[in-house]
Amino acid sequence: xxxACLPAFSAWESVxxxxxxxxxxxxxxxxxGYSQNPSFWVGAFEKPNTLLERFALDVFWxxxxxxQLSHGEVKSYxxxxxxxxxxxxxxxxxxxxxxxxxxxxxxxxDPLDTEDPKMVQ
Numbered sequence: 001x002x003x004a005c006l007p008a009f010s011a012w013e014s015v016x017x018x019x020x021x022x023x024x025x026x027x028x029x030x031x032x033g034y035s036q037n038p039s040f041w042v043g044a045f046e047k048p049n050t051l052l053e054r055f056a057l058d059v060f061w062x063x064x065x066x067x068q069l070s071h072g073e074v075k076s077y078x079x080x081x082x083x084x085x086x087x088x089x090x091x092x093x094x095x096x097x098x099x100x101x102x103x104x105x106x107x108x109x110d111p112l113d114t115e116d117p118k119m120v121q
Contacts, residue, residue: 016055026052032087044074044081056083 002073016024031040031052042054044061048054064074074081090099 015059024051024055028087029089032089038084039084041084042082042085043079044077046082052085052087053083056085059083 027050031050040056042048042053044057044064046053046057048057083094088099
């Protein structure tokens with residue numbers, strides 16, 4: 001990706017309109033109950049089949065616009081361009097070891113196997 005003048009890490013609150021929250025929560029619960037938490041993938045140019053895929057692609061394209069990438073640039077990544085997502089159900093009643101992964105920022109683990117991490121400013 002080309003260098004962008006953006007913060008290294010960002011988080012957004014209240015990105016899902018309140019009126020859509022019950023529907024997406026219902027679909028997420030159903031997805032979790034059906035599959036027990038695998039990750040899902042939807043390609044950048046695939047037609048979404050579910051509400052969760054639509055939301056994942058909306059987030060993906062938001063970041064593509066933020067990075068000022070063109071559709072052509074995204075297409076050049078082939079099947080590697082898209083959104084991975086998963087569902088976690090966490091409650092305060094669950095034992096800590098059943099709650100899944102804590103809040104975190106993902107990173108590409110493969111380069112860490114072959115290179116020393118670098119911070120670019």
